[in-house]
Amino acid sequence: KQSITSQALEVTQGEATDIAIRDLKKKYEMAAVFGRLQRGEQTQLANMDTTFQLGDQVAVVGDEEEIARIAGIMGKVLPYRLPYDRTEYDTRRIFVSNPKIAGERLATLNLNEKYAAIITRVRRGDIDILANSNTVLELGDRVRFVARRTDIPKLSDIFGDSYDDLSRIDxxxxxxxxxxxxxxxxxxxxxxxxxxxxxxxxxxxxxxxxxxxxxxxxxxxxxxxxxxxxxxxxxxxxxxxxxxxxxxxxxxxxxxxxxxxxxxxxxxxxxxxxxxxxxxxxxxxxxxxxxxxxxxxxxxxxxxxxxxxxxxxxxxxxxxxxxxxxxxxxxxxxxxxxxxxxxxx
Structure with a gap:
């Protein structure tokens, strides 16, 4: 059973800077999701085009062993979670009940381009699955994401978020x-x-x-x-x-x-x-x-x-x-x- 957790890392290694997250994950074969990024007093969501700088603090979601390996590449694990203001960003779990997106890969939804949102994990039954671009959504999944509060109602409409619809058979x-x-x-x-x-x-x-x-x-x-x-x-x-x-x-x-x-x-x-x-x-x-x-x-x-x-x-x-x-x-x-x-x- 995959144990998925979230930890905060601080970037202290030069090898992890000035390179897009997309290329960084490919280079080191990282099986993790980067979430909120704290740079000084500014908080933002990391996307595939984001580049790290020394001193950045970032939330990483993945397997404990994988996070420890990534920490060795990028810097060090912080003993605390990243604080953030929920008036701007928030974390939610919503149901996948919209049949139009069932069977589709996360990459086809283009959420990063349309909204300030990152899906970190998908819960199917009692199992948490680490989200990636190739993850295929199924009816009844619960997706967990970090998003700007103003975008959450729109994301709920996309995924459906209706327990009543999930109780019905097509x-x-x-x-x-x-x-x-x-x-x-x-x-x-x-x-x-x-x-x-x-x-x-x-x-x-x-x-x-x-x-x-x-x-x-x-x-x-x-x-x-x-x-x-x-x-x-x-x-x-x-x-x-x-x-x-x-x-x-x-x-x-x-x-x-x-x-x-x-x-x-x-x-x-x-x-x-x-x-x-x-x-x-x-x-x-x-x-x-x-x-x-x-x-x-x-x-x-x-x-x-x-x-x-x-x-x-x-x-x-x-x-x-x-x-x-x-x-x-x-x-x-x-x-x-x-x-x-x-x-x-």
């Missing part, structure tokens, strides 16, 4: 996505040897959702759901899935176990699942150095297990691992069963 994009997914699930794919398969009503919407999520938007249609609506639908879907599995399979579970060989099959399945998961986690984490949260998402392969992984990891990496592996495993199982059926019949 029925057009949602309905189109579901329809395309169901249609894809009904398509029959032919394989060599006379084998055919369908993605079904689970695989079809999943593949379409991945494709549309990559596109983010098509013209005026925004494919991404607001975060709150997305989370609500996921929870409802998980409840319906578990309820359906329980109703359809619960009454036959004990009968299957009681039959001859049922217990052995159940035990063998448990052992195979356990050993496969342990081997994947060990090789991925210890040998390949893949983040553990990412791995448990890959191993999950079921929405219920994914929900448990998200709760324990306290970050969104399991979602990425789950999204990468589920389509592959789903299609592989469908194709494998078809080949197995054709071979054994």
């Amino acid at each position: 029925l057009l994009s949602f309905g189109l996505g579901m329809a395309m997914g169901l249609l894809l699930g009904m398509v029959t794919f032919q394989l060599p040897g006379g084998v055919s398969f369908k993605l079904g009503f689970a695989g079809g919407p999943l593949i379409v959702a991945l494709l549309l999520g990559t596109l983010r938007r098509t013209g005026p249609i925004v494919w991404a759901l607001p975060y709150s609506a997305n989370l609500t639908l996921r929870q409802i879907g998980l409840i319906l899935l578990l309820a359906g599995v329980g109703v359809n399979s619960g009454h036959t579970f004990m009968a299957t176990i009681a039959q001859g060989g049922g217990g052995i099959i159940f035990l063998a399945g448990a052992i195979i699942s356990f050993l496969t998961a342990v081997a994947t986690l060990f090789i991925g984490y210890k040998l390949l150095k893949i983040p553990f949260s990412f791995l448990i998402g890959m191993v999950a392969n079921q929405p219920a297990i994914l929900d448990f992984a998200l709760e324990k990891s306290q970050n969104k990496l399991p979602n990425i691992g789950f999204t990468l592996m589920l389509p592959v495993s789903l299609i592989t199982k469908i194709v494998y069963v078809q080949f197995l059926f054709a071979f054994l019949r």
Whole structure:
């Protein structure tokens, strides 16, 4: 989980002066955002064309380790935050609820040219993301910025800043996505040897959702759901899935176990699942150095297990691992069963 903080630095190194912030960040590969700049008695907002002078004090937003590295390049860390008069500049968090800017990069908004404003971070769910020109906005994001007080109402209009709008689902994009997914699930794919398969009503919407999520938007249609609506639908879907599995399979579970060989099959399945998961986690984490949260998402392969992984990891990496592996495993199982059926019949 990225720890983003803000600290004040004083410029004491000549290497950081007389060079635009744009070139300075590129030269030293700085992953941070420069905010308020104190030069003598004057306070201003730093932009990409700003050049530092010796004695300047500037607020820097970024990871603690990165800020410490930048301080070694530019000067020293100050033991206090920069004071400023809130009658001129202020800090706000506002919601992204305007579908016109959802799916757009921050660079395309040209906020620095139109307004005296700097976006320092974007909060998505419970995670703070350091803002940069390539950050893509999504509905439900909360952007934090420093701006001139007179520009704040205009910025609120640009981003939307409406919690009520975020609670609604765009029925057009949602309905189109579901329809395309169901249609894809009904398509029959032919394989060599006379084998055919369908993605079904689970695989079809999943593949379409991945494709549309990559596109983010098509013209005026925004494919991404607001975060709150997305989370609500996921929870409802998980409840319906578990309820359906329980109703359809619960009454036959004990009968299957009681039959001859049922217990052995159940035990063998448990052992195979356990050993496969342990081997994947060990090789991925210890040998390949893949983040553990990412791995448990890959191993999950079921929405219920994914929900448990998200709760324990306290970050969104399991979602990425789950999204990468589920389509592959789903299609592989469908194709494998078809080949197995054709071979054994």
